[in-house]
Amino acid sequence: MGYTAHFRVWRGDANGGGLVDYDVEVNPGEVVLDVIHRIQAEQAGDLAVRWNCKAGKCGSCSMEINGYPRLACMTRMSIYRQDEIINVTPMRTFPVIKDLVTDVSFNFEKLLSIPAFAPPPGLQPGEYRMQQEDVERSQEFRKCIECFLCQDVCHVIRDHEENKKQFAGPRMFIRLAELDMHPLDVADREIAAQEDFGLGFCNITKCCTEVCPAGIKITDNAIIPMKERVVDRKYDPLPFWRRRRRVEERASAQ
């Protein structure tokens, strides 16, 4: 049976705005994005919302629903009580463009600043050979759909705008981990992770992992292993033998 839900949707732009009330029909099996589209179709034709696949694969419809970062297309209405007010806002870590659409260019600028995959000199595309067990750790990180919910929820930049210069965020850390764990990548990612991308700002509160719709264990499989690798290189005075072995491994890869 359908029912009428009470939505409060943030309307406005970079100059300001606020929550606007809408009573809207909800049918069984619908997700929040369906209801947003109904508001757009029936009550607010100029409501701006970014969406694409409606299948949790494109990462476009990231927003905050009752204060929690989610993909609107993967958030079933059935998880909310029928008499509950549903607050929908854009991601609040990034500047608003209009209504539910934010400017996420910060994330793409950070991504561009990460040096690309660097194969050993002389090895041409098509000549890459590697074992499955050597690449499977990196493969988990390839599931990222770049919805930037992890970036949105990370308190280092969410609560501190000034940290955006020094801190790249969880999405970039899984990119760095993906490359650093890649058996054929020869670039030095570890010192850069700490000094250029601000890995040390992360205090492992795991919100990025909690909100990731792709189920990537960002903290356990990317951030903490990278932190341990940074300790090898920067803080641990003893394992010179370990460092030497990594240098040898890189040399043998070349």
Next chain:
Amino acid sequence: MVQAKAPFGVDAPGRASVGKRTLRTDRWWYQPNATAVLLTIWVAYATVRVFWRQYYFAAEYDYLSPFTSPCVSASCAPGSSSLGVWFGTFPVFLPYAIITLVFLLGFRTTCYYYRKAYYRAFARTPSACAVPEPHKRYHGETRFPLIIQNAHRYFFYVAVLISLVNTYDVIHSLFHGIGLGTLIMAANVVLLWAYTLGCHACRHAIGGQLRHFSKHPLRYKMWKGVSKLTNKHMQFTGTTLGTLMFTDWYVWMLSAKVFADPFYIHF
């Protein structure tokens, strides 16, 4: 003239301000507050017990509390120094297991999962996901004192030795007999090993640092095994706090003769 506070965080210029701290409607405050209460109770109990220096050894059963192991001071109760007497009499303010307590405290404090717990519960950085933290500035673990968290692996190395001592305590008690207390101590030790070996520093040392698992098949297998424990690390983090407390309490009760160990069989 009093200046108005400049908006920051989620209310920074250009962002979607809603005039409220958070729009979360679930009980996000429950977990950090419950963690704060439980950790405070545990620390209070442990502090009282380690400084009390009584009822830590049930001589009748050869059970030694994990909070006092190893007891290697001349002040220790007769029979409790199964590893020998290494030091003279301790002054009254010094816990008997001072040499291990420092490292155990360091191991737990720098553990990645405890960090999550106390950063959320006490430092409120943040209390819960998407709930604004109260601090105006944040530097994370980039500078003193939190940069010390990077020493976690050293505490892990010592924690392995301490787990060996705890294992020895259980084996040593078996020479005396077996009872419910032996099972409680053994369960505690098994869980302590699961917690210690599931540590992220252990996972890194075993194989996480490698680039080519295919060149180290044995370490790859061990890494996969440790990864299974690491996946359960949070559960072991909490469970071992409970089992440590319960084991100590049980030894306390036996030592104070509040009740006897049921089903005890003397060898």
